[in-house]
Amino acid sequence: MWRDAVLVAGKDLRVEARSRVTTNQVAPYALLVLLLFGFAFDQDHRLLVQAAPGLFWVAVLFCALLAIARSFAVEAADGARDGLRMSGLDPAGIFLGKAAAVAVELAALEVLLGAGIVVLFGSDLRDYGLLVATAVAATIGLAASGTVYGIMSAGLRVRETLLPLLMLPVLAPVLLAATQAWRAALGLSSDDGWQWIGLLATFATIYTSLGVLGFGALLEGA
Amino acid sequence: MEAYVAGGWGAAVVIVSLYAWRVVHRGRVLSRSLPDEERTWR
Amino acid sequence: MTTTSTGATSTGAPSTGAPSTGAKPAGAGRSGGSRPGTGNRTTRVVGVAALITSAVTAYVGLVVSPPDVTQGVLVRLIYVHPAAATLCYVGFGGCALASLAYLWPRTRSPRWDRLAGASAEVGVVFCVLTLVTGSIWGRASWGVWWTWDARLTLTALLLALFLGYMALRRTGEGESRALRCAIAAVCFSVVVPIDHYATSWWRTLHQGNTLLGANVKIHGWQLTGMLLSFVAYGLIFAWLLIHRYRVEQLEDRYETVGFSAAIAARRAEGGG
Numbered sequence: 408m409w410r411d412a413v414l415v416a417g418k419d420l421r422v423e424a425r426s427r428v429t430t431n432q433v434a435p436y437a438l439l440v441l442l443l444f445g446f447a448f449d450q451d452h453r454l455l456v457q458a459a460p461g462l463f464w465v466a467v468l469f470c471a472l473l474a475i476a477r478s479f480a481v482e483a484a485d486g487a488r489d490g491l492r493m494s495g496l497d498p499a500g501i502f503l504g505k506a507a508a509v510a511v512e513l514a515a516l517e518v519l520l521g522a523g524i525v526v527l528f529g530s531d532l533r534d535y536g537l538l539v540a541t542a543v544a545a546t547i548g549l550a551a552s553g554t555v556y557g558i559m560s561a562g563l564r565v566r567e568t569l570l571p572l573l574m575l576p577v578l579a580p581v582l583l584a585a586t587q588a589w590r591a592a593l594g595l596s597s598d599d600g601w602q603w604i605g606l607l608a609t610f611a612t613i614y615t616s617l618g619v620l621g622f623g624a625l626l627e628g629a
Numbered sequence: 630m631e632a633y634v635a636g637g638w639g640a641a642v643v644i645v646s647l648y649a650w651r652v653v654h655r656g657r658v659l660s661r662s663l664p665d666e667e668r669t670w671r
Numbered sequence: 672m673t674t675t676s677t678g679a680t681s682t683g684a685p686s687t688g689a690p691s692t693g694a695k696p697a698g699a700g701r702s703g704g705s706r707p708g709t710g711n712r713t714t715r716v717v718g719v720a721a722l723i724t725s726a727v728t729a730y731v732g733l734v735v736s737p738p739d740v741t742q743g744v745l746v747r748l749i750y751v752h753p754a755a756a757t758l759c760y761v762g763f764g765g766c767a768l769a770s771l772a773y774l775w776p777r778t779r780s781p782r783w784d785r786l787a788g789a790s791a792e793v794g795v796v797f798c799v800l801t802l803v804t805g806s807i808w809g810r811a812s813w814g815v816w817w818t819w820d821a822r823l824t825l826t827a828l829l830l831a832l833f834l835g836y837m838a839l840r841r842t843g844e845g846e847s848r849a850l851r852c853a854i855a856a857v858c859f860s861v862v863v864p865i866d867h868y869a870t871s872w873w874r875t876l877h878q879g880n881t882l883l884g885a886n887v888k889i890h891g892w893q894l895t896g897m898l899l900s901f902v903a904y905g906l907i908f909a910w911l912l913i914h915r916y917r918v919e920q921l922e923d924r925y926e927t928v929g930f931s932a933a934i935a936a937r938r939a940e941g942g943g
Contacts, residue, residue, distance in 0.1 A: 555858060559851055563842045572838055573855070576831035577862050580869035587873065606868055613861050621854045628847035633811035634747045637804045638733070641751040644803065645907060648796045652914045656709030659921040667924045670711045670917060 408503070411496040415504025420511060422481050429512050433473050437516050440466045441523045455528045460589035463524050464582050467549070470516050471578075472571055474509050475553035479561045488561065491626070498623030502554060506618065510550035517542050530593055537592040537600045544607035545585040551614035552577055558625045581610055709917035714910060721906035728899040736892035748808045750896050754904040756801040756826070761908065762794020763833060763860070770856035773849065781923065784849035787856055788840050789915035791833055793908060798830045821870040828866050832859045844926055 423429050444462045448454050455462075482488045491501060521538075524530045532538060556573045560566040584603040591600030660668055710718075732750035739746035769787035772778045805823065810816045817823070836859060840852050 552858075556855075559839070559855060565838075565842055569835075569838055569842065573835045576828055576835055577859065579828050579831075580862060580865045583869045583873060602872070606865060606872075610862070610865050613865075614858075617858055617861065621858075624850055625854060628850050630744050630811060633807050634733075634744055637748045637751050637807045638729070640803045640807065641755070641800060644796065644800045645911075649911060649914075652911060652918055653708060653710070656914060656918045656921060657707050659918065659925055660707040660709065663921060663924055667921065668707075668709075668917075669920075670709075670713075 408497045408500040411500025412503035412507060415496065415501050416507040416511075417504075419478060419481070419505060419508035423477075423508070423512060428477060429474070429515075433470055433477075433512075434516060434519055436473065437466055437470050437520055438523055440469055441520065441527055445527055452529065456530060457595060459524045459528045459530045460593060460595065461582075461586045462528070463520055463589065464545070464585045466520055467513065467517055467545075468575070468578055468582055470520075471509070471513055471549045471553055472574060474512050474516075475557040475574070476567070476570060478505055478509050478554070479557045479566075483561065488626075498626055499619040501626070502558075502618040502622035503615075505557075506547075506550040506554040506615070509553060510546050513546050513549060514542070517546065532592075533594050534592040534600070537588060537604075540604050541585055541588040541592065541600070541607065544604055544611055545581055548581050548607055548611035548614060549578065551611060551618050552581075555614060555618045555621070555625070558622060562628075581607065584610075709914045709921070714913050717906055717910045717913065721903060721910050724899060724903035724906055728896060728903045731892060731896040731899055736896050739893070742812065745808065745811050746893065748804060748811075749893065750900040752801065752804040752808055753897065754900045755797050755804060757901065758904050758908045759794050759797035759801050759826070759829075762790050762797055763829060763863075765790035766794060766833075766836070766856050767860035770853040770860075773853040774857065781849065784853065785916055785919040785923070787853065788919050789912055791836055791840075791856070793911045793915055795830065795833050795837060796911070797904075797908070798826060798833065801826060802830065819874050821874045824870045824874065825866055828870070829863065832862070835859075 441462065444458075444466075445455065448458065482491060521532070525532060553574060556570060556577070560569045560573060563569060584606045587596070587598060588600040588603040588607070590596040591598045591603075665671070728750055732747055736747070738744045766787045769783045769790060773780070773783035773787065802823075805826075806816050809818060809823075836852065836855055839855050840848070842848070843851065
């Protein structure tokens, strides 16, 4: 299973590295979203600093949608999904591999967006441990749940519109928890940020197990 | 305040009856285009 | 063969105020003699019972029961809101359980898939009803149509989840759709507890459960009315669920049988 996961993750990341879609399109898109938030808040500096954690995670969410759609679009062309199905790889391994590839892309985008909120919004990063722990737990949850819903809508004609409708309500608690944890980490609230990490970790664990259990059936049906 | 009470009750009646009509109507239309044996509950 | 006027009278739609009469519709000359549709004796009995209890609830709630000391006449909304919320959760829970039953290899059957679909859709209707009545109540007692309270947010999230589920049900067909939807329903239900904690840590303002709470402040006619409203809503729910389940069954058959049957009928007409 793990060997298959490494294989699939390596393949997906190689596809991304060669096509440069993530670097040339998704990353500029992410920065553009931050810029647009700046316009929406009319450069009100205090408001931007207050809202920065939420805006950051909303931007990550949008990027996650693109990354997931992209991750299954590469399988749609040339019957690659049939190839994946017939390859004899463990479906759980395929799931873990695709989710890992998405997680790596998202992590890179989060670093970029983090730099973006520091530069554009003037956020003051403080508790690095909490920031990184939140990002890791949230990213695993985003990637795992996204991969589940990605394969669920992969074979359908309406997938472009269906995927956000399926994913966004599910990811709402992730957005909420990650935002609250980051608010604590950026010194914007006096809450204990770590209780939110527990929630994020639970979410990530649940969706990783669901994906490992159900991906085979979903891949057959797609 | 009475208006809110009327609004709440009215919303309940309207939403439930609209949906009930929709379901019953859809069932009628479908069952007309299918042979009677398909309606196993008769 | 004149089957044009099948006399579309209400088959006992609850709370429309139009009780179902047992009268045969005009064009009952179809083969078999039963009228088209998803009704039968069971649904008529449930429908009439739902109408009667709805009427009694309305009488108790709007006429008999006195205004509340603190809530005033607004307390009369207690007969439309909490029961709808409960039935909304029943619908979504039923969808999750039916989906689990479908996924379990020993109990896999298209019946569970239909039940899950019917249950989710009726649940969505009650969820909308919950949000609408809750919003009206909130405007009257808190002064705002919407507030970011934990339970409100949770209900809105649930609605969004199940609207996605309904959209997923409308795509594809056959066993692969059933399997996909069943997995989706399970994936959706497991986030509900997480949503619950996330929203309740985030905000809490809503008044506690009225019936189950430790300090039961409600009594007399109010309690009678509220319990009646649960019975009435429950019957309406059952009536809608049965009809919707049968529509689902007809839709399944329509995809396979209906098309060829329609062609055969046209051929027969042309030949005769």
